[in-house]
Amino acid sequence: MDQTSPTDPAAPDRMAATAPASVEEFRARLALVMDDLPRRLRQCADYIAANTDRIAVSTVAELAAGADVPPSALMRFCQILGFSGFSEMQRLFREAYAPGWPDYATRLKNLKEGGAGSPSALLGEFIEAGRLSLEALAKSADEAALAQCVAVLAAAQTVHVIGLRRAFPVACYLAYVFEKMSVPAMLHDSVGKLDHRFALRPGDAVLAITFAPYSEETIALAQDARTRGLPVVAMTDQLTSPLARFSDAVLTVPEVDFGAFRSLSATIAMAIALAVAVGSARGE
Amino acid sequence: MDQTSPTDPAAPDRMAATAPASVEEFRARLALVMDDLPRRLRQCADYIAANTDRIAVSTVAELAAGADVPPSALMRFCQILGFSGFSEMQRLFREAYAPGWPDYATRLKNLKEGGAGSPSALLGEFIEAGRLSLEALAKSADEAALAQCVAVLAAAQTVHVIGLRRAFPVACYLAYVFEKMSVPAMLHDSVGKLDHRFALRPGDAVLAITFAPYSEETIALAQDARTRGLPVVAMTDQLTSPLARFSDAVLTVPEVDFGAFRSLSATIAMAIALAVAVGSARGE
DNA sequence: GGATTTTTGGAATAAATATTCCAAAAGAAC
DNA sequence: GTTCTTTTGGAATATTTATTCCAAAAATCC
Numbered sequence: 241m242d243q244t245s246p247t248d249p250a251a252p253d254r255m256a257a258t259a260p261a262s263v264e265e266f267r268a269r270l271a272l273v274m275d276d277l278p279r280r281l282r283q284c285a286d287y288i289a290a291n292t293d294r295i296a297v298s299t300v301a302e303l304a305a306g307a308d309v310p311p312s313a314l315m316r317f318c319q320i321l322g323f324s325g326f327s328e329m330q331r332l333f334r335e336a337y338a339p340g341w342p343d344y345a346t347r348l349k350n351l352k353e354g355g356a357g358s359p360s361a362l363l364g365e366f367i368e369a370g371r372l373s374l375e376a377l378a379k380s381a382d383e384a385a386l387a388q389c390v391a392v393l394a395a396a397q398t399v400h401v402i403g404l405r406r407a408f409p410v411a412c413y414l415a416y417v418f419e420k421m422s423v424p425a426m427l428h429d430s431v432g433k434l435d436h437r438f439a440l441r442p443g444d445a446v447l448a449i450t451f452a453p454y455s456e457e458t459i460a461l462a463q464d465a466r467t468r469g470l471p472v473v474a475m476t477d478q479l480t481s482p483l484a485r486f487s488d489a490v491l492t493v494p495e496v497d498f499g500a501f502r503s504l505s506a507t508i509a510m511a512i513a514l515a516v517a518v519g520s521a522r523g524e
Numbered sequence: 525m526d527q528t529s530p531t532d533p534a535a536p537d538r539m540a541a542t543a544p545a546s547v548e549e550f551r552a553r554l555a556l557v558m559d560d561l562p563r564r565l566r567q568c569a570d571y572i573a574a575n576t577d578r579i580a581v582s583t584v585a586e587l588a589a590g591a592d593v594p595p596s597a598l599m600r601f602c603q604i605l606g607f608s609g610f611s612e613m614q615r616l617f618r619e620a621y622a623p624g625w626p627d628y629a630t631r632l633k634n635l636k637e638g639g640a641g642s643p644s645a646l647l648g649e650f651i652e653a654g655r656l657s658l659e660a661l662a663k664s665a666d667e668a669a670l671a672q673c674v675a676v677l678a679a680a681q682t683v684h685v686i687g688l689r690r691a692f693p694v695a696c697y698l699a700y701v702f703e704k705m706s707v708p709a710m711l712h713d714s715v716g717k718l719d720h721r722f723a724l725r726p727g728d729a730v731l732a733i734t735f736a737p738y739s740e741e742t743i744a745l746a747q748d749a750r751t752r753g754l755p756v757v758a759m760t761d762q763l764t765s766p767l768a769r770f771s772d773a774v775l776t777v778p779e780v781d782f783g784a785f786r787s788l789s790a791t792i793a794m795a796i797a798l799a800v801a802v803g804s805a806r807g808e
Numbered sequence: 809g810g811a812t813t814t815t816t817g818g819a820a821t822a823a824a825t826a827t828t829c830c831a832a833a834a835g836a837a838c
Numbered sequence: 839g840t841t842c843t844t845t846t847g848g849a850a851t852a853t854t855t856a857t858t859c860c861a862a863a864a865a866t867c868c
Contacts, residue, residue, distance in 0.1 A: 278845060296581050297618040300826060310847050315827065325827060327854090334581040359674045360667040363797035367658050370793050374651050374658075383644040390643045406700055409693035409792075416690055417785060431715060501701060501796050505789040508693075509654050512785050513647035562815055562865095584856060594817050599857065609857065611824090 259322045259329075263292075263336050269321055277320075280309045284317035296333035300326045369498040370505035376494040377506040388489040389473045389514060394521035396445030396471070402428040402461050403449030403475075406502060410449050410475070414511050421519025430457060437464055449475040449511075451495070451502070454482055462486045475510065543606040543613075547576075547620050553605055561604075564593045568601035580617035584610045653782040654789035660778040661790040673757045673773040673798060678805035680729030680755070686712040686745050687733030687759075690786060694733050694759070698795050705803025714741060721748055733759040733795075735779070735786065738766055746770045759794065 260266040274285050287307035288295070295303070304311040315326060323329040393399055399418060403411030411427060418425035428436055440446070446465040450458040459482055462472045466486040474487035477495065484490045493510050495502045544550040558569050571591035572579070579587070588595040599610060607613040677683055683702060687695030695711060702709035712720055724730070730749040734742040743766055746756045750770040758771035761779065768774045777794050779786045 280846065297621055299824085301824095311826080312828085312847065313845095316845095327826065337581050359670045359797060359801035360665065362801050363665055363670065363794065364662070366793040366797050367662050367790075370658050370789050371655060374654050374789070378648070378651050381644065381647055386643045386647065406697070408700070409697040412696055413690070413693040413788065416692070420784065499800065500704065501800065503789075503796070504697065504792050505654050505658070505787075506651075508788050508792070509650040510647060512787070513643060513650050516783065516785070517643035517646050564816065583854085585854095595856080596817065596858085597815095600815090611856065 259324070260332065263332070266321070266332065267292075273320060280313045281317050281320065283307050283309050284314050288317070292333075295330055296337045365498045366501075366503060369496045370503040372496040373494060373503050373506035374509060376496065377509060380492070380494055381510075382491070385489060385491055386510075386514070386517075389491055390517045390521055392471045392473055392489050393445055393447060393514070393518045397424065397441065397443040398445075399423060399425040399518070400428060400440060400444060400446045400461075400465070401425055401449075402446065402458050404430060404455045404458055406504075407449040407451060407455070407458070407475075407507075409504065410507050410511050413508060414447065414449075414515050417512055417515035418519070421515065421523075423515070423519050423522060428461060437461060440465055440468065440470055442468075442470070445471045445473065447473045447475070447514075448483055448487070449507075450481070450483055451477045452481070459483055459486070475507065475514075543608070544616065547616070550605070550616065551576075557604060564597045565601050565604065567591050567593050568598050572601070576617075579614055580621050649782045650785075650787060653780045654787040656780040657778060657787050657790035658793060660780065661793060664776070664778055665794075666775070669773060669775055670794075670798070670801075673775055674801045674805055676755045676757055676773055677729055677731060677798070677802045681708065681725065681727035682729075683707060683709040683802070684712060684724060684728060684730045684745075684749070685709055685733075686730065686742050688714060688739045688742055690788075691733040691735060691739070691742070691759075691791075693788060694791050694795050697792060698731065698733075698799050701796055701799035702803070705799065705806075707799070707803050707806060712745060721745060724749055724752065724754055726752075726754070729755045729757065731757045731759070731798075732767055732771070733791075734765070734767055735761045736765070743767055743770070759791065759798075 260269050270285060270289060274282075274289075277285055284307050287303070291303075291306065294306075298306075300311045300314055304314040307314065318326045318329045321329065323332075401411050401414050401418070403414075408429070411429075415425055415427035426436070426439060444465075446462055448458050448462040454476075462474065462483055463486045465472050471489075472487045474481070474483040474490045475493060476483045476490065477492060478484075479490060479492055481490075481492075491510060491514070493507045495504065495506050497503060544553050554569060554573060558566075558573075561569055568591050571587070575587075575590065578590075582590075584595050584598055588598040591598065602610045602613045605613065607616075685695050685698050685702070687698075692713070695713075699709055699711035710720070710723060728749075730746055732742050732746040738760075746758070746767055747770045749756050755773075756771045758765070758767040758774045759777060760767045760774065761776060762768075763774060763776055765774075765776075775794060775798070777791045779788065779790050781787060
């Protein structure tokens, strides 16, 4: 008896005493437990981590089938996480459940129904394109590549930013954020067709942005920098972009466009994150 | 007996034969039935209409309690809507719920958890800020104001675009889109501190963009145009913005920012929609 | 005001779902 | 290879939840 009491030091203490009270806590505990778990329970953890959102609307049997384990395994998994059982875990997610659609989707539909080609219909489409781009970025972002880009730029003396045509707004914003974060940066804007390639000094780095159809000047500057041994960071649409060949680190940004125009939402989100991260890294 | 057969023409045919197959159909049927329903069923209809989103994660008893009716009443209500019972109705909403978060929110959380201040955490935050901005724009966009802006700009000879500092990326992109759509436009970029205010000719219009803290030059140009009798269209954050005073039409764009930087997603979506709409209107 | 129809509430039942438990399998330790 | 521990799967059970049914209450009609 004494040896099986809850505080028995010999017992595997995988079973937490208290249930997570929020989705954040849930994730924290999941991450904690994740690493040393036997096979079946591991499957549960993986499946649940990837399908957290379905907990609120599924039964034990459904989730177990998805994870390809018997229901009892999933049951044990819930308990390891600290819940008394599946129902308690589900309650957490049912309460947190708040789909975006009650209002947003309806409203978007109304906008789009303003008549094809009407200003509000266009607005609806661009909002949608922006949202999809951001979601795609969230799903596809390569954290390692981002960290590498930050490292390269943080180590540079001066950051040379280049992006023309539709990438120009992004380049501008980058220059703005770099300035605010006190990062020495130069915007290569091609004003007056002046080419400032000799501003590139040893110790500097280039941040080049271009999307198909790739702009020649941007690629030329990147190539030039490369030849002179300066590191180049690229923001582009594909790993196969010509820019990627001259770059030391590549960030690909998915962007959904409607009609002929990019939403730029994802590109800008990535750009600010990059610039702010570089600014902080230098500050230290 | 013969009089109570399922096809009895005298029976109230409130009971639809086939169940709604989508959320839209569901709403349509609800609206249809809504009007002539006895008291308790009416309560069900009202409550369900206002809490559609909770169907997926509630039990009959919970919803019935919310509507303040006995469970059996809610049960009948489901059948009137054409479902075999509550479970069938719930299935519809549980399945429809897939697109909301499919994987995105999970992934976003992971990004943010990369450690406070890490590049990927920042990216997660900016993605979120962008998404919230777009949703807010969808909800708040004023279609009439947008249409009015389009009308004003479509009637202009040349569109003068001005936006500095953080609004500059937006101004650039507008200039780019106008060019692609063959709309005569001039970007006032303040390069060399050159002031091109005399480029404003009768028949032209100004499109000014600025957010708090409002940039002086932008307001000055708008004011100048106004004095000379040219129409001014404003993109800004508040109806109380100083820009609004000199403008004939105002577009307010909600933008959520994270830290010191705006996501610009909503602003850009609005800008492209505006420019494309103006382009089309002129083409006709 | 009585007859007829409709609506209602709740008790009874059916079905689905969660949860436990234990014998068997797998794995680790010796 | 044997023993001991951990993990597993599924059958048995408990619990919750949905659904039906019918008598009582309202409402409607004559």
